[in-house]
Amino acid sequence: ASDLELLLKMKESLENYGSSLDSWNSTTPPCTDGHANWRGILCYEGKVWGVKLENMGLQGLIDIDSLKALPYLRTLSFMNNSLEGPWPEIHNLVGLKSIYLSNNKFSGEIPYRAFEGLKWLKKVYLSNNQFSGYVPTSLTVLPRLIELRLDGNEFTGAIPRFHPLNRLRLFNVANNQLQGQIPSTVNRMPASSFAGNERLCGAPLESCTSKPSTASVVGAVVVVCLAVLVIGIVVLMIHKKQNGACAAKLGNPPSSIGKGRLRDVGDESRRSAGSMSSTDTRKAEHLRLSFLRDDREMFDLQELLRASAEILGSGCFSSSYKAALVNGPTIVVKRFKQMNNVGKEEFQEHMRRLGRLSHPNLLPPVAYYYRREEKLVVTDYVRNGSLAVRLHGHQSLGEPSLEWPIRLKIVKGIAKGLEYLYRDMPSLIAPHGNLKSSNVLLSESFEPLLTDYGLVPMINQELAQDIMVIYKSPEYLQQGRITKKTDVWCLGILILEILTGKFPANFLQKGKGSEVSLASWVDSVVPEEWTNAVFDQEMGTTKNSEGEMEKLLKIALNCCEADVDKRWDLKEAVEKILEVKERDGDQEIFLTSYASDAELISST
Numbered sequence: 037a038s039d040l041e042l043l044l045k046m047k048e049s050l051e052n053y054g055s056s057l058d059s060w061n062s063t064t065p066p067c068t069d070g071h072a073n074w075r076g077i078l079c080y081e082g083k084v085w086g087v088k089l090e091n092m093g094l095q096g097l098i099d100i101d102s103l104k105a106l107p108y109l110r111t112l113s114f115m116n117n118s119l120e121g122p123w124p125e126i127h128n129l130v131g132l133k134s135i136y137l138s139n140n141k142f143s144g145e146i147p148y149r150a151f152e153g154l155k156w157l158k159k160v161y162l163s164n165n166q167f168s169g170y171v172p173t174s175l176t177v178l179p180r181l182i183e184l185r186l187d188g189n190e191f192t193g194a195i196p197r198f199h200p201l202n203r204l205r206l207f208n209v210a211n212n213q214l215q216g217q218i219p220s221t222v223n224r225m226p227a228s229s230f231a232g233n234e235r236l237c238g239a240p241l242e243s244c245t246s247k248p249s250t251a252s253v254v255g256a257v258v259v260v261c262l263a264v265l266v267i268g269i270v271v272l273m274i275h276k277k278q279n280g281a282c283a284a285k286l287g288n289p290p291s292s293i294g295k296g297r298l299r300d301v302g303d304e305s306r307r308s309a310g311s312m313s314s315t316d317t318r319k320a321e322h323l324r325l326s327f328l329r330d331d332r333e334m335f336d337l338q339e340l341l342r343a344s345a346e347i348l349g350s351g352c353f354s355s356s357y358k359a360a361l362v363n364g365p366t367i368v369v370k371r372f373k374q375m376n377n378v379g380k381e382e383f384q385e386h387m388r389r390l391g392r393l394s395h396p397n398l399l400p401p402v403a404y405y406y407r408r409e410e411k412l413v414v415t416d417y418v419r420n421g422s423l424a425v426r427l428h429g430h431q432s433l434g435e436p437s438l439e440w441p442i443r444l445k446i447v448k449g450i451a452k453g454l455e456y457l458y459r460d461m462p463s464l465i466a467p468h469g470n471l472k473s474s475n476v477l478l479s480e481s482f483e484p485l486l487t488d489y490g491l492v493p494m495i496n497q498e499l500a501q502d503i504m505v506i507y508k509s510p511e512y513l514q515q516g517r518i519t520k521k522t523d524v525w526c527l528g529i530l531i532l533e534i535l536t537g538k539f540p541a542n543f544l545q546k547g548k549g550s551e552v553s554l555a556s557w558v559d560s561v562v563p564e565e566w567t568n569a570v571f572d573q574e575m576g577t578t579k580n581s582e583g584e585m586e587k588l589l590k591i592a593l594n595c596c597e598a599d600v601d602k603r604w605d606l607k608e609a610v611e612k613i614l615e616v617k618e619r620d621g622d623q624e625i626f627l628t629s630y631a632s633d634a635e636l637i638s639s640t
C-alpha cells in the first residue's frame with residue numbers, strides 16, 4: 037500500500053476530528069517533495085517522516101499497525117488529545133526516533149518488551165495518561181534514549197535499573213506509585229523528577245534508611261571524633277559514607293561522588309599522614325596492611341592514602357577505589373560495607389585462604405586491612421576493565437565490540453576459573469557467589485579474571501540477599517535455598533549476557549517467583565530465530581560459527597534450568613563448554629591458551 041492508503045487507514049481509526057482532517061483525502065498525496073499537503077504530516081523528499089496530530093480533540097483507538105509499512109516514519113505525536121485504549125504496539129516502527137503520547141487517556145500495562153529493538157528511539161513522552169504496571173525494562177537498554185517522561189501515570193514497582201552508560205538528560209517519573217530505592221544510574225536527575233511517589237527513596241530524595249535518633253547522632257559524633265584522632269580524616273569520610281544510605285551503584289559517574297571528593301580524599305590523607313607517622317606508633321599499627329602474597333612489593337596504608345585516588349564504583353556491597361602509588365603499582369582498594377558481623381580471626385583466616393588460591397583466571401587479593409568497622413581488600417588494577425563495560429559500554433566509548441572467538445575464549449576462561457574455585461574451596465556452597473559481568477575483568481589478551489569470589493561467608497546475610505547474584509536464582513526466590521548448582525545458574529546467565537549482549541538485570545521483574553529472567557526470554561524465542569533475534573549482532577555472526585554459538589547457547593540454557601535436580605552440575609557444564617569450538621566442524625579447541633595471562637596488569 038502507498039503512504040496515502042496507509043495514512044487513510046489510520047485516519048479511519050480516529051474519531052472526532054471534525055473537519056480538521058479534511059486535507060487527508062485520496063485525491064491529494066500527503067507529500068509533494070518536501071512540502072506537506074496534509075495537515076499534521078511531516079515530509080522529506082516526498083516521503084512521510086512524521087505524523088503530528090496534536091491538540092485536535094481526537095478520540096478513539098489509533099491503528100498504529102497501519103503505520104508500520106511507512107519506511108521513513110521517524111516521529112509520531114498525538115499529544116494533547118483524548119485518545120484511549122491500551123499501549124499502541126510501536127515495536128514494528130523500527131526507525132522511530134520519537135514518540136509523544138502525553139496528555140491522553142491511554143491505559144493499562146505496557147509490555148516489558150514494548151521498546152525492544154527500537155534502537156533509534158531518542159525521545160519517549162507518555163506523561164499524564166493512565167498507564168499502569170511496571171515501567172517496561174526494555175526502555176533501560178535503548179542506546180540513544182535521551183528524554184523519557186512517564187510522569188502522571190499509575191506505574192507501580194521499582195524504577196528499573198537503566199544502563200550505567202545511559203545518555204538520559206531528561207527523566208521524569210513524578211506522580212506515579214513507584215517505590216523502593218532510586219537506582220544510581222538515574223539519581224543525577226533533580227528531585228522533582230521523582231516527586232509524588234510516596235514510597236521512593238534514596239538520592240536525590242531522602243535516604244532509604246530511617247532517620248537516626250538524636251542520641252545516636254550524638255553517640256556517632258563522639259565515635260567519629262575519636263576515629264579522627266586515631267586514623268585520620270580519610271577514614272572519617274569513609275565512616276560518613278557508611279552511615280549514609282547505599283547511595284550510588286557502580287559504573288555511572290553520579291554527581292554525588294565526583295572527582296572533587298576524590299581530590300578531597302587525597303588532600304585529607306596527606307594531612308593525616310603527616311600528623312600521624314612521627315607521633316604515635318601504636319596508632320600506626322592500626323594502619324598496617326596484611327599482605328597475602330610474598331611475590332609482591334609491599335606498601336603501607338599511609339602510602340596508599342597518599343596516592344591519587346579515583347572511585348571506580350560505589351554500591352551497596354562495596355566501594356572500589358583505584359589508587360596509583362607513588363613509585364609503585366596501580367592498585368584497587370575495595371572497601372566492604374556489609375561485613376560487620378565477621379570477627380578478626382575469621383576474616384584473616386578467610387583472606388589467607390583466598391590469597392593461597394592461584395589460577396590464570398582469578399584475580400587474587402594482594403592484601404587486606406581489618407578493623408571491626410572497616411574492611412579493605414587490595415587487588416591489582418586491571419587496565420582493560422570489566423566484561424560489563426566491554427559488552428555494554430563500547431558504543432559510547434567508541435571501542436570495537438567483542439567478536440565471537442574472543443567471547444568464546446572469555447566463557448572458557450570463566451568456566452575454568454570457576455572449576456578451580458569449586459575444587460579448592462569445596463566447603464563453600466557457592467564458591468563464587470557473585471558471578472556477574474562486572475566481576476569479570478579482562479587481561480590485555482582478553483583472558484577473563486574473576487574477582488569478588490569466595491565472599492559469601494563474610495557478608496552480612498540479611499543484606500547479601502539484596503546484593504549478591506546467587507540470591508537472584510530461581511531456587512532462592514522460590515524455595516529460599518542456595519545449592520552447589522547456584523553458581524552454575526549464574527554462569528548460565530552470564531553466558532547468555534555474553535551471547536546476547538543484553539543486561540540480565542533488565543529482565544528481572546520484582547516479586548518472588550514471577551520474575552522474567554534473561555533465560556526465560558531466550559527460551560521463549562524459537563531456535564530458528566536465534567541468529568536474528570537472540571545473538572548479539574555485534575558479535576559478528578558468520579555462517580561457519582553459528583552451529584557452535586547455538587551449542588553454547590543451549591549449554592547456557594541448561595545451566596539456567598530452574599529445576600535444580602535437572603540442572604547440570606558445574607563439572608558437566610565446564611566439560612560441555614570446553615568442547616565448544618570456534619568454527620563448526622573444527623577438530624581442535626583453539627582457544628584454551630593460558631599463556632599470556634597471569635600478567636597482572638598493574639600500570640605504574
Ligand SMILES: Nc1ncnc2c1ncn2[C@@H]1O[C@H](COP(=O)(O)OP(=O)(O)OP(=O)(O)O)[C@@H](O)[C@H]1O
Binds near residue numbers: 351354487503
Ligand atoms: N581490580 C580491578 N581493576 C579494574 N577495575 C576493577 C577492579 N575491581 C573492580 N573493578 C571495576 O570497578 C567497578 C566497581 O567495582 P565493584 O566491585 O565495587 O562493584 P561491582 O562489582 O560492580 O558491584 P558489587 O558492589 O556488587 O561488587 C566495576 O565496574 C568493576 O568492574
